[in-house]
Amino acid sequence: MENVNVKPATGKLGVLCVGLGAVTSTFIVGTLMARKGLAKPVGSLSQLATMRVGKGKDKQYKKITEVVPLTDLNDVVFGAWDIFADNAYESAIHAEVLKEKDINPVKDELEAIKPMPAVFDQNFVKRLHGTHVKPEASRWDLTEQVREDIRNFKAANNCERVVVIWAASTEVYLPLSDEHMTLASFEKAMKEDNKELIAPSMCYAYAAVAEGCPFIMGAPNLCVDTPAMWELSKKTSTPIAGKDFKTGQTLMKTVLAPMLKTRMLGLDGWFSTNILGNRDGEVLDDPDSFKTKEVSKLSVIETILDGEEHPELYGNIFHKVRINYYPPRNDNKEGWDNLDIFGWMGYPMQIKVDFLCRDSILAAPLLLDLVLFSDLAKRAGRYGIQDWLSFYLKSPMHDFEHKPVHDLFQQFTILKNNLREMGGYEADECVD
Known part of the structure; x- marks a missing residue:
């Protein structure tokens, strides 16, 4: 020591x-x-x-x-x-x-x-x-x-x-x-x-x-x-x-995106949406507050999957993030992710994740x-x-x-x- x-x-x-x-x-x-x-x-x-x-x-x-x-x-x-x-x-x-x-x-x-x-x-x-x-x-x-x-x-x-x-x-x-x-x-x-x-x-x-x-x-x-x-x-x-x-959906992104990069699998698009009903959800229902969160959530994929380093795999990713205020769920957030990926010879596949988490x-x-x-x-x-x-x-x-x-x-x-x-x-x- x-x-x-x-x-x-x-x-x-x-x-x-x-x-x-x-x-x-x-x-x-x-x-x-x-x-x-x-x-x-x-x-x-x-x-x-x-x-x-x-x-x-x-x-x-x-x-x-x-x-x-x-x-x-x-x-x-x-x-x-x-x-x-x-x-x-x-x-x-x-x-x-x-x-x-x-x-x-x-x-x-x-x-x-x-x-x-x-x-x-x-x-x-x-x-x-x-x-x-x-x-x-x-x-x-x-x-x-x-x-x-x-x-x-x-x-x-x-x-x-x-x-x-x-x-x-x-x-x-x-x-x-x-x-x-x-x-x-x-x-x-x-x-x-x-x-x-x-x-x-x-x-x-x-x-x-x-x-x-x-x-x-x-x-x-x-x-x-x-x-x-x-x-x-x-x-x-x-x-x-x-x-x-880093709790729910972004935690999943920082696990799944490295998997794609490690295996050299391509990504066309990643669509993320959430429902959340607590005070955080209410605040994020305001577009100006949501923009702050959106910038935070969007940066993850682009940083891990470098389109300049691998343009054939990650040069044209369509990444969309949505958060929806839904009071019945309160603190029990649900995050859906749809990944449109592609593999050998460009053949398309999908990964779908439904994370029912407690924020x-x-x-x-x-x-x-x-x-x-x-x-x-x-x-x-x-x-x-x-x-x-x-x-x-x-x-x-x-x-x-x-x-x-x-x-x-x-x-x-x-x-x-x-x-x-x-x-x-x-x-x-x-x-x-």
Whole structure:
């Protein structure tokens, strides 16, 4: 083993969630139940996975918690902001993701998690009407209020460290502008209260990173994916990650598309449609919010199946994505995919996938891993874009000099190699 300077996970870790809806409440309930031994954290690599370290006669398989010093679940303290005043128990009941019998054993702890008023601008999330929001103020003043919230939460809960994670709605599409290109121009826009180009999510991201708290963007919002925020994260030596949790349909794409490429099978078209009935579905029913999500979902296929590298196989793919708001399904999302592929001598074939998934059930373990791994990165002295966390993300952040990796199995190798390095082991490309 090499000597790696990773600070130990001492003291309490505060986890501040932007949004206390279906995803966050499911994440919190599951974590509280898991640490009582009343539920299994299925889907969480940090809690369940083993990985190989060493090669040849030195080869060992260890749990990730044995490879790197992760925060123990008993040391996690939860807080949140939300545009509605419901506490975590009320939110979990209202979301109807989990049964009451799976919520009630931690009812007292959940009722104690009361959200702080949120930064809200209805122009960015047109279908929601927030009632538990901070008073009207400039973007800069709102950001200062969020910074104060973080400091107060940290002190009140005796936390050594804090991680902030966005699990709120998809904002309307916001293109990268000059104001986002440098930290100076970004701060100027905030102080001038530029409500067109500074989204509410940016207030949280700036506040977290300015306070030295890792920030994770779980929606496809532009938010932290700007040179200005990359600059701030380096200035404060703070890790950032994003964007958009990879849960249902896109997870399938990052598995199926590499299969086509590995076997050199061609693709003419990929049609994807979803029905979703929760608050996320309602928000995405607005065309401007859907555009943000569409850009995130469309990038996967084109990146994995490179039409320039293999024009005869992938040079003319027709890729269509649709999301339909359908209240009867609530959080139980259904994603249909139709792939028109072709094989030997150009003969056509089809693949059809019907994934009846539970959105928050798939997302909750991603939040847990992203929070624990971002905290690990901070203690390891890492900062800036944590591209090794792309495994969990639909539209992985990257700077202008690099292309994102979308292939799930390549992402998994990158994830494990970063954990090996932080655990003092040698990174390698050997198949486990």
